[in-house]
Amino acid sequence: MTTLDERHGDGAGGRDVPGGEAVLALAGARDTAAVPLDDPGAALPGLTGSKAANLARAARAGLPVLPGFVIPHGGGGDTVALRRAWDDLSDGGTLPLVVRSSSPREDTEGSSLAGRFASVLDVRGWPAFRAAVGTVLDSARLPDGSTAPMAVLVQPMLGARAGGVMFGADPVAGRSDRMLVSAVHGGPDSLVGGERTGTGYWLSARGRLLRTEQAEQPEQAEQPEHPEEGPPEEGPPLTRSELARLVRLARRARKVFGGPQDIEFGFDTDGRLWLFQSRPITAMAARPARDARLLGPGPVAETLPAQLTPLEEDLWVTPMAHGLAAALDIGGTAPRRLLRTVPVVRTVGGRAAADLR
Structure with a gap:
């Protein structure tokens, strides 16, 4: 794979896999236990999931993507071929790997589903790799009892x-x-x-x-668990x-x-x-007018989800505003000057709204 520092041009652009090539890739990859990221079939979200397909497109365009392979949705039955792919990528089991979910339902324009499915880091050895693949596939079970289509993305663990x-x-x-x-x-x-x-x-x-x-920096930096990881982080x-x-x-x-x-x-x-x-980016808001306050449910929605009565507004909104302002001040998330002059929570049409800045 080409790194960004080795290739300074614009790359191949956003060219998708051509139709005929995609059909052939799909037909061949359905019977493949591991599809390399630089294979044309890896750019098909229905086969390898959105996460892996996006990385495959990026790699084809010359962006700095780590090498790897994908166990396609419904694939992985050929254990011999899968072990061969694992052996090549892990250098015989000496290098740790990352085993990640890649479903067609995540990382799309309509929904990111960030954190919904499992990923396993620092996977070492063939038994641990097989267990990690099982963990990712098991995470495809949804709360409603259905199972999301799931491919498994495998790449080196980068330090x-x-x-x-x-x-x-x-x-x-x-x-x-x-x-x-x-x-x-x-x-x-x-x-x-x-x-x-x-x-x-x-x-x-x-x-x-x-x-x-x-x-926010802790008062005393924790020493690394392993001395070879280097000195405490600074700056x-x-x-x-x-x-x-x-x-x-x-x-x-x-x-x-x-x-x-x-x-x-x-x-x-x-x-x-x-x-x-x-x-x-799945939630791009409309650009507000200059100096406008950005209000929305934000962190108050779980506590006060419904429309409030006037008495409820008087009893709850002001204490909540003070409490959130204190938390933001302690965490250093917002300037104290701003917190003193602008209410963090107010009501709009009887509903609690937070200042999203």
């Missing part, structure tokens, strides 16, 4: 120095001339899973850094140069997929940038 998520547009403000990046030291999984808070970067469409919000996770490379990646991904993308990324220990996941 990332820094990683995170990037929006090629600002979905809350409805601004296509802004990009948002949230990054942490290490891989993006702790950020995506909500275990850690990332450092936020707001960028213009041309890559100019508009604002930075540092993640911001990304440099200006790395932000510029992310902007270039966002532009190229927009060209490949025809719109701004929600991207997971990582920089490895050698400084190379890798694309882990690309999906459409």
Whole structure:
């Protein structure tokens, strides 16, 4: 696979698998236990799921995608061929792998279903690999008793120095001339899973850094569990140069997929940038008027979901506003000056609404 640093052109663009080639690929891949990501059939969402198909398209366009293979939906019965693919990718079991869900129902324009299905990290050895595949397939069972179509994406486990998520547009403000990046030291999984808070970067469409919000630092950094993992993390996770490379990646991904993308990324220990996941931004709001407040259900919907009576407004809304303001202040999520002057929660038409900024 080609990394972004090795190939600076625009790549092959958003070319889909041609119709005839796709039909042949689909017919052949149905009987294949493992479809390589650089195979034409890997770009078919009905066969390999949206996550893997998006990565296959990105790889064909020259974006920095790790190598890998996909166990197609309904495939994987040929254990000999599957073990051969595992052996090649893991170098005989010496390299750890990531085993991820890839369903046609996730990572689409209508629904991301982020976190709905399972992924297993740092998979080592053939028995653990088989168990991880089973875990992903089991996660396809839905609460209503049905089972989602499910393929399994397998890639190397990358030791990332820094990683995170990037929006090629600002979905809350409805601004296509802004990009948002949230990054942490290490891989993006702790950020995506909500275990850690990332450092936020707001960028213009041309890559100019508009604002930075540092993640809250613990009073005493935890020592790594394994000494070989290096010293405790210090400083911001990304440099200006790395932000510029992310902007270039966002532009190229927009060209490949025809719109701004929600991207997971990582920089490895050698400084190379890798694309882990690309999906459409599913909730792009209309751009509000200048200086308008952005109100919505936000974090108050679970507590106060229905329309309130006047007495309920008097009893509950003001204490909730004070409590959320205190939590945002403690977490360093919003400037204290703003929290003192703008109510965090108010009512609109009798329903509680939060300030989404």
